[in-house]
Amino acid sequence: MNAPDSAIAQIARRMLSAKAEQFTESVIREMTRLALKHNAVNLSRGFPDFPAPAEIKEAARQAISDDINQYAITWGAKPLRDAIVEKFERTQGIRVDPEREITICCGSTEAMMASMMAIINPGDEIVVFEPFYENYGPDAILSGATPRFVKFRPPDWSYDENELASAFGPRTKAIIVNTPNNPTGKVFTRAELEFIRDLCVRWNAFCITDEIYEHILYDGAEHLTMASIDGMRERTIVINGMSKTYGVTGWRVGWAIAPPEPTAAIRKVHDFLTVGAAAPLQQAGALALQSPPSYYEKLAADYAMRRARLLKILEQSGFTVFKPRGAYYIMTDISRLAAPDPRRFPAGTRDVRFAKYLVEEIGVAVVPGSSFYNDPRDGANQVRLTFCKKESTLAAADARLAKLHA
Numbered sequence: 001m002n003a004p005d006s007a008i009a010q011i012a013r014r015m016l017s018a019k020a021e022q023f024t025e026s027v028i029r030e031m032t033r034l035a036l037k038h039n040a041v042n043l044s045r046g047f048p049d050f051p052a053p054a055e056i057k058e059a060a061r062q063a064i065s066d067d068i069n070q071y072a073i074t075w076g077a078k079p080l081r082d083a084i085v086e087k088f089e090r091t092q093g094i095r096v097d098p099e100r101e102i103t104i105c106c107g108s109t110e111a112m113m114a115s116m117m118a119i120i121n122p123g124d125e126i127v128v129f130e131p132f133y134e135n136y137g138p139d140a141i142l143s144g145a146t147p148r149f150v151k152f153r154p155p156d157w158s159y160d161e162n163e164l165a166s167a168f169g170p171r172t173k174a175i176i177v178n179t180p181n182n183p184t185g186k187v188f189t190r191a192e193l194e195f196i197r198d199l200c201v202r203w204n205a206f207c208i209t210d211e212i213y214e215h216i217l218y219d220g221a222e223h224l225t226m227a228s229i230d231g232m233r234e235r236t237i238v239i240n241g242m243s244k245t246y247g248v249t250g251w252r253v254g255w256a257i258a259p260p261e262p263t264a265a266i267r268k269v270h271d272f273l274t275v276g277a278a279a280p281l282q283q284a285g286a287l288a289l290q291s292p293p294s295y296y297e298k299l300a301a302d303y304a305m306r307r308a309r310l311l312k313i314l315e316q317s318g319f320t321v322f323k324p325r326g327a328y329y330i331m332t333d334i335s336r337l338a339a340p341d342p343r344r345f346p347a348g349t350r351d352v353r354f355a356k357y358l359v360e361e362i363g364v365a366v367v368p369g370s371s372f373y374n375d376p377r378d379g380a381n382q383v384r385l386t387f388c389k390k391e392s393t394l395a396a397a398d399a400r401l402a403k404l405h406a
Contacts, residue, residue, distance in 0.1 A: 023138040027371035031355065035365035040358075041397045043310075043385040044365040046182070046328060050390040052247040053295075059287040060251075063280035072279040075267045076104025076255065079286035084255060087289045091214075092225045094233070100260040103267050104282060106274045108212050108241035108254035109135060111266075114273055115208055115237045115256050116143035116174070118265035124173035129159065131331070131372030131379060133182045133210070145173065149374045154331070155322050157186040161195060168199045174206040174237075175199070177226055180213040183372050183384040184331050185324020187221040190229070197229050206262070208237045212244050212254075213327040215296040218304050221325040227257070234259050237266075242281075244328075244388075245299065246288045251281045303328055303387070309394050310387040317401040328388040331369070335381045337404060349380040358383075363400045 031044035042049075051057075075081075081098035089095045096102065105111040112135065120126070120143040128136050130149045140147040148167040152159055168175075175196060179188040200207050207226045214223045227236040241254030254277075256266050307323075310330055314321050320333035339350060340357035347353070351368040359365045369382025387394065 019141050022141050026134060028134060028367050031359065031365045031367055034356070034359045038359050038363065038365075040360075040363045040365045041393060041400060042365045043387070043389065043393075043397055044367045046244070046386045046388055047249040048247045048388045049393055050247070053288075053291075056246055056248065056284055056288045059284035060280055063283035068280045068283050070279060072104075072276050072282055074271045074276050076102060076277070077279060077282040077286070080104055080253075080255075080282045080289070083286040083289035084257070088238075088257065092228050094225070094227055096257055097260070101257055101263050103256045103258075103263060103270050104277050105254050105256060105270055106277045107243065107252035108210065108239050110252075110270070110274055111239045111241065111254040111256040112136075112208065112210065113139055113142065114266050114270040115239065115258070115262070116140065116145065117269045117273075119206055119237075119262060120145045120173055123171060125169070125171040126173055127164070127167045127175035127205075129176070129178070129181075130374060131183050131369065131382075132176075133178060134371050136176055136178075137374065146171075147374070148172070151378070152181075152184060152186060154184075154333075157181070157184040157322070159192070164195070165199060168203045168205065170203070172203045172205045174208050176208050176210065178210040180216060180221070180223065180324075180326025182213065182327050183329045183367070184322065185327050185329060187217065187223065187326040190224055193224060193226055193229050197226070197232050200235050201231055206235055206237055207232060208239065210239045212239070212241055214240065215245050215299055216303050216328055217300055217326045218307060219325055223326070237262060242285050242288060245296070246285075246291075248281075251278065251285075253277050253281050253285050306387040306389070306394065309391075310385060310397075313394065313398045313401060314385070317404045329384050329386050331382055331384050333381055334383055349376050351380050351383055352376075355383055362403055364397050 028045050035042040081102045084102055085096055085098045116139055122144050124145045125148050126140045126145040128147045128149055129152055137147055150159055150164050150167050209226045225238055226232050227238055238257040243249040311321055318337050322331045334354055340353050345353040345356050349370050351370050355366050355368040367384040369379030370376035373379040
């Protein structure tokens with residue numbers, strides 16, 4: 001005889017992790033699936049739809065031909081670690097030890113997860129700015145930390161110093177700083193980083209910085225790593241990777257730069273999570289990081305043109321836009337746009353219903369703003385779009401979003 005449904009549910013709850021019940025699947029990845037299903041223009045997920053640099057692809061092919069196909073050293077191939085050292089010193093003025101302070105991971109996502117698991121103990125808290133890249137909340141839960149959320153406020157996405165100070169306390173183990181920021185495009189100023197520094201020093205906390213968009217900057221914005229701020233060299237864990245700067249999001253090569261003690265812990269966690277990143281792609285990464293300054297200048301200039309293109313499209317379509325200073329996303333307010341028919345799209349907050357309306361009836365995929373907040377209601381009038389796309393993709397989005405005028 002089958003057990004009653006309630007009993008089955010109780011058994012399932014005992015069998016499954018309570019941690020996993022605290023968050024949903026990635027909304028960004030869900031929107032990509034819906035884009036494929038409805039043949040929509042995908043402006044939801046941040047991957048370029050134009051070719052990666054030819055030299056980097058050729059380096060990967062050559063590495064495979066040279067039979068660099070077996071495990072690299074667990075914490076990363078020596079040529080790539082050396083290239084990271086050289087580039088970090090050249091761009092940020094900080095010299096790190098490739099043997100004791102760098103861990104190569106399977107993308108910056110794993111680098112973040114390994115770093116958090118390496119420093120978090122039960123009862124620890126971690127400060128997270130919101131809107132946040134959607135991984136940070138689940139990362140905190142999976143590592144055993146309790147997240148404390150602090151809001152950015154549009155249009156400039158500033159934070160309230162008193163609110164941030166109140167989020168710190170004796171249980172604070174770390175704060176996550178993503179600069180340039182996904183989803184807002186905020187670039188932290190020196191004064192903001194120094195205020196965070198003072199709190200980290202006062203409460204003996206780490207700062208974990210996600211710097212994956214470091215070279216995608218606009219309007220004279222400058223990227224500063226927290227590790228360069230006085231007093232933070234020994235308190236900062238820098239997360240970075242190849243995905244965004246070199247247009248190879250599928251390669252999954254990232255790294256964590258940290259002082260020797262946390263690096264030793266990060267390497268142990270990384271070893272038992274993934275063993276190591278793809279060896280031939282690490283070899284190609286060593287070449288990529290040696291790109292001349294002109295490469296990064298052109299990268300930013302090209303994205304500035306794409307930013308201008310999508311800003312114009314969105315403004316003409318009725319969105320209220322928040323102009324980003326970095327990264328390749330635009331957060332928007334949809335309050336001025338007509339709400340979708342609740343009979344056709346009954347479920348979820350307004351942003352969720354609007355996003356489903358866009359992908360199903362207009363043919364453009366975006367990310368609902370609620371996925372970037374702890375309380376979905378805080379993002380109910382926002383959606384995020386990306387402009388890391390070729391002109392034909394943006395042109396198609398322009399033509400489809402024009403239907404919103406009707």
